[in-house]
Amino acid sequence: MTWDWNAVSDFMPYFWDGLVVSLQALLFGSLISFGLGLVWALLMRTPSRWVRWPVGVVTEFVRDTPLLVQLFFLFYVLPEWGLTFSALTTGVFAIGLHYSTYTMQVYRAGIEAVPVGQWEAATALNLPVRRTWTAVILPQAIRRVVPALGNYVIAMLKDTPILMAITVLELLGQARLFSQQHFQFTEPITVIGVAFIVISYPASLLIRALERRLVR
């Protein structure tokens, strides 16, 4: 087996196409998981158990089943019900939904870490419930959870190749496509492996720096 630099340069156009798709999936998947996770976390704090119970069951179910199974379900079963989305849209939604069941636990921990005295001060000042959440509790809770959310972004990045299973041409999909067309496997797979390290490692350093700054 020899390393062929020409194969690397031939692969690069595929690589850039794949990188754009991977980063799109990561960006929108992250946004969905951040938003939906917060919604779950807040719903789990409502007084009504008729809200908490279904939310708890659904999120537990999503958390405890494999992402790949969810992906196949959304991609192959939803169209039978007349719901058809592009492979990338389906993949982004699946990743976002799956990870929202983890980010909700991060938010929950962040909310519970806000001292009870903050709630009491808000009551003493007669702040409305909504305002207590938006002005007092969430700003403090979210500041604490930014590093933990960042760790899930890295985990999501490493899960994006799973989208290849539903025909999305992200980094791994492009590498496989190139390999099948050129019968060269070593170079494209190696290149995308390096790309994952090049993105993940600085990101984890950034998260550690944020952790030092934000979590005190």
Added chain:
Amino acid sequence: MSADTPLTKDLDAHANPPVDGSELIRLDHVTKRFGSNTVLDDLDFSVESGKHVTLIGPSGSGKTTILRLLMTLTEPDEGTITVDGERLYPAPEKQVREIRKKIGMVFQQFNLFPNMTVLRNITEAPVTVLGMPRDEAEARALELLGLVGLADKAGARPTQLSGGQQQRVAIARALAMRPRVLLLDEVTSALDPELVAGVLDVLRDIARTTDITMLCVTHEMNFARDISDQVLMFDSGKVIESGPPERIFGDPEHQRTREFLGAIL
């Protein structure tokens, strides 16, 4: 403090009715238990408008619980609480919110909002609860900060302040809501000794120059003697002795009071 200081001008001009010695706070047969521990035992007491009442007694005797009941941070197991003629408990949420506007509280641990500047801490509730225009709320906040000696700290974050400074901001924050009643829950207990005097001086000024009714839980007996119209001695969830500070501190009737004062003074 002279008669035209910001505090006097600001607070005497608010909507409070004149001090007429009428009953402002009333607890009837209030009982509060935490598990099997009865912290308030069939308690009756009332506070007249404009009076400064200090609650003293050993830890766990229920003093702080009274303040927390009035601030609606906890609910009684039995009994009724009335503030300014209106039921606080039991009462619908809307009525509770109206009564809460009349009550301000300063906490042992300050409980400032660390995500806001000092100025925002003070203006947040007047703007969002009372609907005060922001510029007016800020002008008032700056006056109140001047009053507590922190006019230069408006833009600071609470974490940049000393404990004594934080507590003075917390006092300004409570006053910004123009309460009729100020609840003070061991407000100097968490402070380094050298910072206590500054906070107590601010409270003495408020006691002397406003008509705000004060309910104060404290272990600072000199302060209690200075500002109080009435001192209540608590033990095991009951008031065992009450009277003017000269008598409670000078000539306590109850053996338990003598022991407590002997241990603390």
